[in-house]
Amino acid sequence: MNPTETPHPVRLDVQLGRLRLANPIAVASGTFGYAREMAGLVDLARLGAILPKTITQEPRPGNPPPRTVETACGMLNSIGLDNDGIEAFIAEKLPYLASLAPATIVSIAGRTQDEFTRMAARMDAVPGVDALELNVSCPNVTGGVDFGTDPDSCRRVVAGVRDACSLPVLAKLTPNVTNVVAIAQAAEQGGADALSLVNTCLGMAVDWRRRRPILGNVLGGLSGPAIKPIAIRIVYQVAAAVDIPLMGIGGIANINDVMEFLVAGATAVQIGTANFYNPTVSVKILDALPDALARLGATCVADVVGTITKQ
Amino acid sequence: MTEHHHCTCTSYADRARQETVAVEENVQVARDTYRVRFACEQIAEGIVPGQFVMMRLAGVNDPLLGRPLAMYNVVPDENGRPQQLEIVYRVVGKMTRRLSVLEPGALLEVWGPLGNGFPPTETEHLVMVAGGIGQTPLLSLAKEYLHRQTYGSPPRQVRQAKKVTLCYGTGGGEYLACVEDFQRAGVEVRISTDDGSAGHRGLVTELIRPVVESSDHPCRIVCCGPEPMMAATAQLAGKLGLHCQVSLERSMACGLGICFSCVAKIRDESGRWDYRRTCVEGPVFEAEDVEFQQHFSQLKQRPKV
Ligand SMILES: Cc1cc2nc3c(=O)[nH]c(=O)nc-3n(C[C@H](O)[C@H](O)[C@H](O)COP(=O)(O)OP(=O)(O)OC[C@H]3O[C@@H](n4cnc5c(N)ncnc54)[C@H](O)[C@@H]3O)c2cc1C
Ligand SMILES: Cc1cc2nc3c(=O)[nH]c(=O)nc-3n(C[C@H](O)[C@H](O)[C@H](O)COP(=O)(O)O)c2cc1C
Ligand code: FES
Numbered sequence: 001m002n003p004t005e006t007p008h009p010v011r012l013d014v015q016l017g018r019l020r021l022a023n024p025i026a027v028a029s030g031t032f033g034y035a036r037e038m039a040g041l042v043d044l045a046r047l048g049a050i051l052p053k054t055i056t057q058e059p060r061p062g063n064p065p066p067r068t069v070e071t072a073c074g075m076l077n078s079i080g081l082d083n084d085g086i087e088a089f090i091a092e093k094l095p096y097l098a099s100l101a102p103a104t105i106v107s108i109a110g111r112t113q114d115e116f117t118r119m120a121a122r123m124d125a126v127p128g129v130d131a132l133e134l135n136v137s138c139p140n141v142t143g144g145v146d147f148g149t150d151p152d153s154c155r156r157v158v159a160g161v162r163d164a165c166s167l168p169v170l171a172k173l174t175p176n177v178t179n180v181v182a183i184a185q186a187a188e189q190g191g192a193d194a195l196s197l198v199n200t201c202l203g204m205a206v207d208w209r210r211r212r213p214i215l216g217n218v219l220g221g222l223s224g225p226a227i228k229p230i231a232i233r234i235v236y237q238v239a240a241a242v243d244i245p246l247m248g249i250g251g252i253a254n255i256n257d258v259m260e261f262l263v264a265g266a267t268a269v270q271i272g273t274a275n276f277y278n279p280t281v282s283v284k285i286l287d288a289l290p291d292a293l294a295r296l297g298a299t300c301v302a303d304v305v306g307t308i309t310k311q
Numbered sequence: 312m313t314e315h316h317h318c319t320c321t322s323y324a325d326r327a328r329q330e331t332v333a334v335e336e337n338v339q340v341a342r343d344t345y346r347v348r349f350a351c352e353q354i355a356e357g358i359v360p361g362q363f364v365m366m367r368l369a370g371v372n373d374p375l376l377g378r379p380l381a382m383y384n385v386v387p388d389e390n391g392r393p394q395q396l397e398i399v400y401r402v403v404g405k406m407t408r409r410l411s412v413l414e415p416g417a418l419l420e421v422w423g424p425l426g427n428g429f430p431p432t433e434t435e436h437l438v439m440v441a442g443g444i445g446q447t448p449l450l451s452l453a454k455e456y457l458h459r460q461t462y463g464s465p466p467r468q469v470r471q472a473k474k475v476t477l478c479y480g481t482g483g484g485e486y487l488a489c490v491e492d493f494q495r496a497g498v499e500v501r502i503s504t505d506d507g508s509a510g511h512r513g514l515v516t517e518l519i520r521p522v523v524e525s526s527d528h529p530c531r532i533v534c535c536g537p538e539p540m541m542a543a544t545a546q547l548a549g550k551l552g553l554h555c556q557v558s559l560e561r562s563m564a565c566g567l568g569i570c571f572s573c574v575a576k577i578r579d580e581s582g583r584w585d586y587r588r589t590c591v592e593g594p595v596f597e598a599e600d601v602e603f604q605q606h607f608s609q610l611k612q613r614p615k616v
Contacts, residue, residue, distance in 0.1 A: 030570075030571075031569060031570065032569050033567070033568055033569035033570075036323060037323055037324065037567055037568040037569050037591070038567065038569065039323065039325065040323065040324055040325035040326060040327050041324070041327055041328070041329060041422070041567070053571075061585070061586055062571060062574070062586060065561065065562075065572075065573075065574055065575075066562055066572075067571065067572050067574065068562065068564045068570065068572040069562075070374060070375055070376050070405075070564075072373050073372045073373050073375055074375065075375065075376060075564060077564075077570070077572070079570070079571045079572070082571045082574070082586060224372075224375055225372050225375070253372075273375075275565070275569060276376060276377070276564045276565035276567075276569065276570055277367060277375055277376050277377055277420075277564075277565075278329075278420070279327075279329050279422055279565070279567060280329050
């Protein structure tokens with residue numbers, strides 16, 4: 001059943017700057033493969049957007065295992081942007097993504113400003129890409145995260161990409177900074193259509209008996225229900241400080257989580273770790289969304305976005 | 312020689328289904344070892360030997376992620392249609408400890424079938440080598456090769472083997488689980504224990520050579536267990552000139568190929584290794600293609616098998 005054909009008089013489409021999504025439910029980069037993997041379990045056509053795993057200019061083998069470890073209500077990962085590079089992505093993964101109904105938001109990570117710009121121009125030149133998400137926030141590689149921790153570099157990298165391509169641009173920010181609002185404002189000044197909040201929280205797990213870190217790469221990114229309060233706090237703070245729309249990401253596992261993010265200021269959401277432990281979570285949420293919006297008397301998603309009030 | 316199957320092709324979990332199931336039976340079968348049974352027709356219908364399911368306790372966030380568990384057996388209904396799945400598991404940590412105390416009626420989330428499974432390869436004498444809980448994917452394989460049961464839909468056709476032997480090693484006799492199931496299926500079982508409390512005292516790999524050398528038929532080896540034991544078996548198979556497949560264990564977060572947690576170093580034809588996802592391109596690999604983890608036992612503390 002297509003969600004836009006439900007009996008509820010609720011419109012689900014949302015606008016993220018120049019990017020329009022059929023509904024606000026997307027799947028987060030690095031947590032849904034290249035979508036083809038999930039075709040047997042998930043009716044992909046129903047999703048609002050798909051973000052394939054972040055690509056880099058050159059192929060990267062990724063970090064040595066163990067690459068993930070479970071923690072209380074969450075997990076740490078140090079995958080390290082394991083991917084075959086931008087050309088292999090265009091040749092092997094993009095045609096399938098482009099054939100699907102949901103918007104394809106390609107996540108790119110450059111080591112330098114120049115590399116970001118070149119990758120953006122390359123993606124602009126191939127059909128089937130609906131928007132770019134700039135991963136300026138991966139904690140598992142050096143380089144990437146600097147653009148997400150310094151407002152000036154963040155503004156410049158976003159502006160450079162805006163100049164180099166005509167695609168809508170989202171900047172995905174890291175929570176691992178003292179003042180995320182300053183970074184968000186910088187991305188807005190750089191011309192971002194929207195912001196994706198947030199990437200994983202830097203963390204670590206220790207095997208005390210062996211006096212060793214558990215992850216092969218020592219540090220990793222924390223995700224899952226454990227980080228939801230941090231992500232909501234950041235969406236709430238940033239929503240008050242910028243005029244561009246936000247995509248909320250962090251620990252979303254059910255319809256209540258989605259509604260919390262929307263009310264706190266997100267226009268759309270991305271589901272991450274929950275895809276791993278509840279592979280059909282995205283469609284279950286889509287089934288429940290019209291009713292949940294209707295309960296707040298909404299006729300469209302925008303009716304609830306950022307409607308939170310203090311006591 | 313038996314034909315050679317390379318199982319490193321890209322595959323997708325296209326037949327996987329996610330189901331919430333209720334425990335029907337959960338019983339202890341050896342020290343720290345249990346067998347759980349539940350109905351899930353969709354998964355039971357399609358699953359083949361060597362494939363696995365991801366399982367988690369329904370409705371809790373801690374433990375959060377699913378755990379990979381091999382299909383031990385498919386139980387048909389009265390009309391012979393695949394209906395229930397049996398999983399045999401060793402209690403080693405958070406999830407398996409909680410699983411072991413579940414009563415009938417408790418709910419589990421499972422998704423599968425996952426992984427490539429053992430490819431059907433023509434074999435006259437199948438020699439199965441198991442260490443610890445590594446016997447779990449092998450019962451169904453033996454039943455398939457001895458034409459006691461078929462698996463998959465449509466049912467997989469495997470040329471009948473003349474003989475199947477299980478070389479099964481554990482820390483002590485009290486850990487030996489479900490040996491009767493193998494014997495009932497017509498498998499010749501040879502046992503080793505570290506402490507000599509049952510069977511041969513020593514390593515399970517020491518059982519392989521006598522089986523192979525006294526066999527009247529060409530042998531092929533399949534192996535599942537702790538990494539050092541699989542590495543040793545692979546090495547021995549190489550020396551004996553026998554085809555060998557191993558089922559690798561890696562820690563997994565999704566089982567579906569979307570998280571890139573479960574990678575193993577697998578060599579291609581040119582001998583270069585690349586990280587491959589064990590959950591979709593494995594867990595069964597050609598032993599000669601695997602770059603075994605040298606210090607696996609140091610990476611992960613396992614109870615003695
Ligand atoms: C394809 C596949 C099939 C499998 N089939 C089976 C099967 O049929 N039966 C079966 O029993 N198992 C099987 N396994 C293994 C099974 O998945 C694991 O034993 C299970 O995930 C353990 O989950 P847990 O929550 O109980 O342990 P966890 O708490 O997740 O612990 C996992 C491992 O880490 C160790 N560990 C835990 N805490 C620590 C610590 N603080 N420091 C150091 N080490 C620690 C534990 O001893 C354990 O070995 C399979 C694995 C794979 C990949
Ligand atoms: C295993 C794993 C891999 C990830 N890979 C990427 C990635 O390649 N690019 C990216 O922008 N974010 C990546 N992320 C971060 C997620 O997209 C998401 O921002 C984060 O996990 C928080 O959301 P969650 O709690 O719902 O998972 C990854 C997360 C996990 C758990
Ligand atoms: S366990 Fe997620 S890719 Fe294999």
